[in-house]
Amino acid sequence: MTDIATLLEVGGPVAALGGGAAYARAKHPGIYWSTVGLPMSSARLLSSYGSVMEACGLTVAPSRLRVLALKATTRREVRPVPPRRGIIRPTMTGLRLRLRLAPGQEPADVAASAERLRHAWGVHAVYVTTIKPGVVELRLVGFDVLRKVRMPRKVTADFLKVPVALREDATPFVRDYRTVPHGLTLGATLSGKSMYLRHLVAGLARQPVALVGIDCKRGVELAPFAPRLSALATDPDQAAELLPALIREMEDRYDLIKARQGIAPATPDEEVTSDIWGLPEHERPVPVVLLVDEVAELFLVATKKEEERRDEMVTQLIRLAQLGRAAGIYLEVCGQRFGAELGKGATMLRAQLTGRVCHRVNDEASAKMALGDIAPEAVSAACAIAPEQPGLAIAGDTSGGWSRIRTPYLSLADAAKTCHASAHLVPDLPALKPFRPNVPVRLVEPAAPVVKPRPVTD
Known part of the structure; x- marks a missing residue:
């Protein structure tokens, strides 16, 4: 009995510690x-x-x-x-x-x-x-930080910088629009692409920027964020009207920059600028971030008339990608499939999108389209992403570097709540007012009384 008691006294805590560990x-x-x-x-x-x-x-x-x-x-x-x-x-x-x-x-x-x-x-x-x-x-x-993502507590979001994911080396992946103006995000269904987009919208919603959305899935992805959007197009017809308005806005900003460049003899050299960031703060227009979801829908056509509209929209997207950075207009293009077979202009548009994020895709050609021209060795890593790991992606840039990242979970309700709370930050852009989405007014039900009244009887 003494040996059994000693074994229990010593072995019990050891077993408990081992099991707990x-x-x-x-x-x-x-x-x-x-x-x-x-x-x-x-x-x-x-x-x-x-x-x-x-x-x-x-x-x-x-x-x-x-x-x-x-x-x-x-x-x-x-x-x-x-x-x-x-x-x-x-x-x-x-x-x-x-x-x-x-x-x-x-x-x-x-x-x-x-x-x-x-x-x-x-x-x-x-x-x-x-x-x-x-x-x-x-x-x-010490452990696999991408298995259960927890963003670092000390990550601070600066202007036009949004921490959206965690790298495999436990450092945050920050989407910096000042450094990487335009980006391409690819991912199949249930790959985590929408979660990545939610983090972008929720992070930008708290900043003084204009958010413009093109969601050809009838707005199911971006419509919940309507209180914070300055413009929203939910089909190719509306997108064909919105893109020219953005082109006119870009041209107006270039006119403002050129007016500032009308160099007078007394103008100091440091006040001469070639983009909006060199303008004085009281003259500087607000930055615009254009979010395009399901970009393939803008390329698909069925008739000759739609083909002309497609060519015009693609040309406008390419112009925004080529010239928008100096005017403070940034592109975030998302889709399930992106390849040269989409039509004329697809490869040229891809060449202007510096930042690349590739989630799980259904074919190797999409991974090559996203990463093959900047980091060929990352293509095999993107094709090896398992369906059981939603949110896992390969992030690359034109420097040739790439890394695995994973986006933490963010519910659609929480992202929409953030956009609703920051609706007062929507800037005043007259060119985009016709495209401002209608936000339904929430009816507040009167609170029920704590004490149920009783009728007074004689």
Whole structure:
């Protein structure tokens, strides 16, 4: 009995701790990392840093001065020198530390050994970033942050910057319209494309910008955001009327910029501008973000008359993509399918869309259309996205870089509530007033009395 009691006293808590750790690792990986994974990985890193670097080929022969000093003071064996390690900085998702590269090393050497470092230190992934010449930062991610997305708490949305997703290295993916003016987002049904669009609209709704929507699915995607939209077209006929109005608005803004460029002799050089951001704040027009959902609907035609309308709309979209940035007009084009077979102008429009986000698609040709011209190796990664991972996407840009991102869940009701609360931020643009969507007035029912009145009897 004594042995059984001792076994229960010792084994019970151990089993409870083990079971709790296993449950936390499966259901709450952030908590598991903070309590168990972080101390264990830190201990592995500190105890095996030198040997791991040597095994990965990231050490160099010591300098002659170091060899002479070691022989003069000690009789220890002279070993190769690893990169100098900085302070380990723990985070909610992993570890960060900086390495000062030894003479003759380059960041590519460390990046090539990232997979070996991941297994040696027991973390989910290792990412290498160059800080400055001779210094790189290792970002160790302790668990799969894309399995259950939680955006960092300290992410701040600046003007025309919207954090919409989380990268696989636990950093936020920010859609910056000042840096990347136009973007293309592709995704099949239930791939998470609509969720990405919701985050964009909800983030931009809180900022002083004009939101214009073209949703040829009869407005089912963008109509819930009508209180915050300055204009909305729900079919190709309305889009054919809205796009010329945007072209006229763009031309008026160019006239304003050119009037400012009427350089007088006393005008300082810093006041000469080539876009709206160089104008004084009281003269600067409000930025416009055009959201196009199901862009293929603008290309599809059935008759000769529709073909002429299609060519005109595509030409106007291309003009907005080519010239809109200086006028403060930005495009966000979304669709399930996008390829050259859509018709004349599709490839030319794609060339003007710098930012690319590709969710799960139904064919490799769409992935190639989105990413093939900027990051060919990302095409296979986009085609490997499973249907069980909605919101997962490949984000690339014209620099050739790409990364996996995933959008957190945002319900349509919450996004619509945000747009309704920020309806007062809709700017006054006379050119878009005819296209302003009708917002139904919500009837407020009178509150029921707390105490039910009783009739007074004689």
